[in-house]
Amino acid sequence: MAQRRDDFVSAFPVCASQFNVYIPDKMHETLNLKTSLGDLTSDQTLLAKNINVKAAEGDVVLNGCQGEVLKGTVEFGNITLQQLDASVDLQTEEGNVTVSPVKSFIYSTALL
Structure with missing residues (x-):
């Protein structure tokens, strides 16, 4: 018997997994x-x-980012950033980008 989840129909059971990762509260060189x-x-x-x-x-x-540069790429999905204190380079193929509030804002756009 097929299970239905939103618009997706699968012949296999859909299992939602959640992984919690804790990152020490210190300034890191790079987070991937x-x-x-x-x-x-x-x-x-x-x-x-x-x-x-x-x-x-x-x-x-992401509900809080502090650093020099935040780069984000999402193929199919939305990007939501809050309490941002970094310059950003964000790209999405299919989705929305929401950034609010920003501690300091330098505006620059480019069409690729």
Whole structure:
């Protein structure tokens, strides 16, 4: 018997997994966060000079980032950043980008 989840029908049971990773509260040189399928969320303020976020399918929700540069790429999903204190380079193939509030804001756009 097929199980239905939203618009997706599968002949196999869909199992939702959640992994909790705790990052020490200190300034890191680099944080690399990556997921292939699923959401990536953090309620902890991420402290790193360079923060790299990559998601193939899923939303990225970060509720606090402090550092020099945050780079994020999401193929299919949304990016939501709150309490941001870093310059950003964000890309999404299919989805929305929401950034609020920003501690300091330098605005620059480019079309690729």
